[in-house]
Amino acid sequence: MSKLTAAFVKDQTSPGSYGDGRGLILKIRKNGTKTWLFRYSFGGDRFDLTIGAYPGVGLKEARLAADEYRLQIAKGTNPQAEKRQQRLEAEAVNRSRVAFEDEAGRYIATHAPAWSKKHRQQWENSLADYVFPVIGTMRPADVDTDDVLEVLEPIWLKIPVTARRVRNRIELVLDAAKARKMREGENPARWRGHLDKLLPKQIRTSVPFPAATPIEARASLSQLDSIDGIAARAAELIILSVLRNGEVCGAQWPEFDFGNRIWTIPPERMKNNRTHRVPITDRMLEVINQVKGEHSVWLFPNARGKGPLPSNAIGRALSKLKAPQGVPHGFRSTFRTWAAEDTSVPREVCEMALAHRVAGKVEAAYNRSDFLEKRRSLMELWHSYLSGGAGSVELEDSSIPSQTNPSP
Known part of the structure; x- marks a missing residue:
């Protein structure tokens, strides 16, 4: 006979298990x-x-x-086995209704x-432009080789780099x-x-960024000093810091520790998704001081003051110069050429200055230094050269081991 009443179930609040008879139990936590x-x-x-929660x-x-x-x-x-089977069947039905676009969104959100x-x-x-x-709208289980070829063939030879990335993203x-049991068999x-075996061989060509020579970089920096504006200051800093365009344009005041002369760029703003520390030299500080007070967050705010300088602004500032110049990214190559040919700085220090990975996983596990002080000495040499110093320099810091003709 049943023991519980609707009023008891509603009013009872004391933790415990209350039986209604024949296996039905109300559990209060x-x-x-x-x-x-x-x-x-x-x-x-x-x-x-479990049947369900009260009062539902x-x-x-x-x-x-x-x-x-x-x-x-x-x-x-067995009711429990039956309930599990019903849940699995419901999940299978839901999976069968998921489109490729939905699964791609899930993959992006996960990673x-x-x-x-x-x-x-x-x-x-890339998915929105070429794949979706x-x-x-197709189910992942229904995508076959012909469908993948329909995506890739129009762009395979026209935009080869993008096409290769699109293929890899479809595969992933x-x-x-x-893995989520939404399809079976080989990946098309x-x-x-x-x-x-089905697509033609792409002709891969590598076109380097247009880059100024070290002498031309010196001339560019000199001319920028006479140009007013936020973009010109950002262009100066990109030459002095040898950082990437977006890393300079997106610089924020909280990233700077002026007491210790360190600019720390968080991983989400770096290409390799790793924190990068930049030594702040006197020459860099001169440029930074010129933009103090322009904005509370951004060193180089856009014209409306609601965000950072757009990525094409530095290029526009450089285009005003009389001296030959390449694209902003090209100054990284200029610096690397100068460091290899005109200094005795070890390769790993030069590469770290460019925020490049300099070691395999095993070596990196043991060598976790970012050579900050050695890079500070290197950047001082670079700035001395840009200011009209000698064309060939040696390191005064004896803590940096000499390396003859390091490979770039």
């Missing part, structure tokens, strides 16, 4: 939540099956559910915390879908032994 359980034996084992499931509904479970037991079916903001944007843009119009999304976007 210390935090006040109330849950219905059905306790039964099957095959010599005891099971507690009332006393009457809980009794009806318990009656249904007793009927299943009488027919030789984006380890990516830079720029890398995530590249993923989203063709297979976005479909691999993830297979696989390259080796599959698409490499």
Whole structure:
């Protein structure tokens, strides 16, 4: 006979288990939540099956559910196994309704915390531009080789770098879908032994960024000093710091420790997604002091004062110069050429100044130095050269071991 009443279930708040009879139990936890359980034996084992939470499931509904479970037991079916099977079937139905675009969104959301903001944007843009119009609404299980070729063939020779990235991204999304049991069989976007037999060979050409010579960089810096404006100051800093365009344009005041003369750029603003410390030299400080008070957050605010300087602003400032010049990124190559040919600075210190990875995973595990003080000496040499110093210099810091003709 049933023991509980609707009023008791509503008013009771003391933690504990309250039986209604024939296996139906109301469990009240210390935090006040109330849950219905059905306790039964099957095959010599005891099971507690959750029916639902009160008040979403009332006393009457809980009794009806318990009656249904007793009927299943009488027919030789374990209610818990039956409920699990129903859940699996429901999940399978839901998976069958997921489109490639949905699965791609899930993949991006899962992995984006380890990516830079720029890398995530590249993923989203390339899929939206080239993939979703063709297979976005298809189920991952239905995507086959012909569909992948329909995406790739129009762009394979026209924009080869983007096409290779698109192929890889389709492959990764479909691999993830297979891991989630949304498709079976081989990946139709696989390259080796599959698409490499179906697509023509791309002609890969490497076009370096236009770069000024060290002498031309010196002339550029001299001319920039006579030009007013935020963009000109950012252009000066990009030559002095040899950082990437976005790293300079997006500089923020909280990143600067002027007491210790260190500019710390967080990983989300770096191409390699790793924190990079930049030694602040006297010459850099002169440029930075010229933009103090322009904005509370950004060193180089845009014209509206609501964000950082746009990425093309430095290039526009450099285009005003009489001295020959390349693109902003080219000054990194200029610096690297100068460091290799005109100094005895070790290769790893030069590479670290450019925020490049300088070691394999095993070596990096043991050598975790970023050579900050050695890089400070190197940047002082660079600035001395840009100011009209000698064309060939040696390091005064004896702590930096000499290296003859380091390879760039």
